[in-house]
Amino acid sequence: MGLKRINKEALLSGGASILAFLLLWQWASSFTQVGQLIPGPVTTLVNFVRSFIVPIGRHTIVYHVGVSLLRVLAGYVLASILGICVGLVMGWFRVLEAIMKPLIEVLRPIPAIAWIPISIVWLGLGEKSKLFIMFLSAFMVIVMNTYDGARRVDPVLVGAARMLGANDFQVFKTIVFPASVPQIFTGLQNALSVAWMTVLAAEMVRSSEGVGWIIVMGMDTGDTAQILVGMVCISIMGFVLAALMRQIERKLCAWNIRGV
Amino acid sequence: MLKKRTYTLISILSVLVLIFIWELCTDILGFVGPNVMPSPLAVLQSLLYKMDHTSPDGATLIQHIGASLQVALSGYAAGAIIGIPLGIAMAWYRRVDLFVRPLFDLLRPMPPIAWIPIMIIFLGIGIASKAAIIFLSAFVPCVLNAYSGIRQTSQVHIWVAQTFGARNTRILFKVAIPSALPSIFTGLSVSLSCAWSALVAAELLASSRGLGYMIQINRMFGRPDLIITGMLTIGIFGAVLSWCLNRLQKLLVKGGRY
Numbered sequence: 378m379g380l381k382r383i384n385k386e387a388l389l390s391g392g393a394s395i396l397a398f399l400l401l402w403q404w405a406s407s408f409t410q411v412g413q414l415i416p417g418p419v420t421t422l423v424n425f426v427r428s429f430i431v432p433i434g435r436h437t438i439v440y441h442v443g444v445s446l447l448r449v450l451a452g453y454v455l456a457s458i459l460g461i462c463v464g465l466v467m468g469w470f471r472v473l474e475a476i477m478k479p480l481i482e483v484l485r486p487i488p489a490i491a492w493i494p495i496s497i498v499w500l501g502l503g504e505k506s507k508l509f510i511m512f513l514s515a516f517m518v519i520v521m522n523t524y525d526g527a528r529r530v531d532p533v534l535v536g537a538a539r540m541l542g543a544n545d546f547q548v549f550k551t552i553v554f555p556a557s558v559p560q561i562f563t564g565l566q567n568a569l570s571v572a573w574m575t576v577l578a579a580e581m582v583r584s585s586e587g588v589g590w591i592i593v594m595g596m597d598t599g600d601t602a603q604i605l606v607g608m609v610c611i612s613i614m615g616f617v618l619a620a621l622m623r624q625i626e627r628k629l630c631a632w633n634i635r636g637v
Numbered sequence: 638m639l640k641k642r643t644y645t646l647i648s649i650l651s652v653l654v655l656i657f658i659w660e661l662c663t664d665i666l667g668f669v670g671p672n673v674m675p676s677p678l679a680v681l682q683s684l685l686y687k688m689d690h691t692s693p694d695g696a697t698l699i700q701h702i703g704a705s706l707q708v709a710l711s712g713y714a715a716g717a718i719i720g721i722p723l724g725i726a727m728a729w730y731r732r733v734d735l736f737v738r739p740l741f742d743l744l745r746p747m748p749p750i751a752w753i754p755i756m757i758i759f760l761g762i763g764i765a766s767k768a769a770i771i772f773l774s775a776f777v778p779c780v781l782n783a784y785s786g787i788r789q790t791s792q793v794h795i796w797v798a799q800t801f802g803a804r805n806t807r808i809l810f811k812v813a814i815p816s817a818l819p820s821i822f823t824g825l826s827v828s829l830s831c832a833w834s835a836l837v838a839a840e841l842l843a844s845s846r847g848l849g850y851m852i853q854i855n856r857m858f859g860r861p862d863l864i865i866t867g868m869l870t871i872g873i874f875g876a877v878l879s880w881c882l883n884r885l886q887k888l889l890v891k892g893g894r895y
Contacts, residue, residue: 391739488834
């Protein structure tokens with residue numbers, strides 16, 4: 378009973394605050410000068426629904442989202458495969474750690490977004506440079522988390538395996554890898570949201586389709602309605618991607634559910 | 638097992654080998670031309686040249702750094718000063734949590750970069766819009782980490798304080814906040830890296846000075862040496878800022894492994 382009451386209260390107050398926010402926005406857009414700059418929530422919703430049918434630029438919103446998602450996915454998959462391998466190897470083999478860690482430490486403080494101009498010089502304006510940026514943004518996060526996970530493996534477990542006669546590779550396969558899976562997932566989750574942010578930046582700097590293009594085009598043509606539609610879309614996709622990752626994590630490593 | 642010094646030696650060697658390969662491919666063997674990938678020596682020369690020359694992008698490296706730091710630090714400070722107390726209040730007072738949390742969750746999935754066009758329309762292309770973007774990107778991790786830090790306060794500690802007759806606010810300041818400090822600092826360092834990359838994004842899109850502007854405009858001028866100089870500077874300053882934060886954490890946070 379108590380739980381139900383709390384849920385009801387949370388729902389009510391949450392609804393109230395969101396409603397208040399929307400009302401304030403609606404009021405500001407219809408009765409103050411803000412209205413000259415941005416349309417209200419109702420108009421935005423109408424525009425958002427309409428964008429499924431009426432194309433923005435040359436394509437409907439579904440196509441734009443699809444393009445952005447494909448860009449993220451391509452870089453992300455590549456980065457996860459390579460990143461997990463490199464991270465694990467770095468965390469377990471000391472010599473390889475000594476070789477690779479300084480290189481990664483040198484590159485790590487440079488945000489992936491700062492690579493956009495040079496990647497355009499190297500790879501041109503097309504998809505190749507975007508793939509490179511997406512790869513880089515996800516790779517760093519995944520490597521660092523995997524490395525951390527592999528380093529923090531319980532030494533007692535490693536010792537026990539050694540005592541039972543496991544060699545270096547066996548310890549790596551049966552202990553270090555499974556024990557770092559939760560950390561790897563943290564990395565994968567963070568990498569996905571970083572990649573989703575980076576694809577926006579990449580598309581805003583140079584592209585001719587995608588959600589980043591929608592908002593930057595809206596800015597260039599002074600069409601705030603279009604910017605808001607893009608932002609709603611980006612927000613929904615960001616939420617969906619994060620929820621998806623949480624579900625996958627719940628399925629794959631059920632023994633370790635983190636909060637948040 | 639090799640000695641620790643051997644590993645350090647391998648690390649240094651690995652960086653040197655990388656730089657040597659870079660030099661080999663550019664200057665010595667000429668696999669890639671200087672208009673695609675400049676040699677490390679050329680980058681070093683541009684770095685020194687850029688210190689006190691404004692060409693070709695209208696400001697010296699020092700001025701770019703100053704502009705970027707000004708924007709980044711003002712947005713970051715605002716994000717931390719508003720975000721941390723908000724996170725603490727949300728975690729400690731149920732009423733605040735009930736009303737603010739849904740709004741916060743509604744706006745959270747939006748990457749700060751997506752705010753750039755709207756901010757430019759509202760605040761112009763000056764420092765205000767960029768600082769607002771950086772504020773947003775620093776704000777969210779600060780709130781989240783302060784929130785989870787306070788939430789993880791040991792119940793036993795709270796009971797002890799209550800047994801000794803401490804009032805709610807006193808428990809907050811004497812027990813909950815000190816024990817949440819490591820988590821708050823995690824938030825600060827996450828925000829710092831978010832803020833730094835949001836800064837680059839904001840400057841790539843609209844600005845007339847700053848490190849992001851420098852790398853973007855030099856792409857248009859076809860000067861990859863200056864792009865790489867700019868990138869290295871961005872990296873170095875990102876690292877320096879997070880090092881400073883680390884020192885601050887060591888000074889302020891007592892106890893714990895952090």
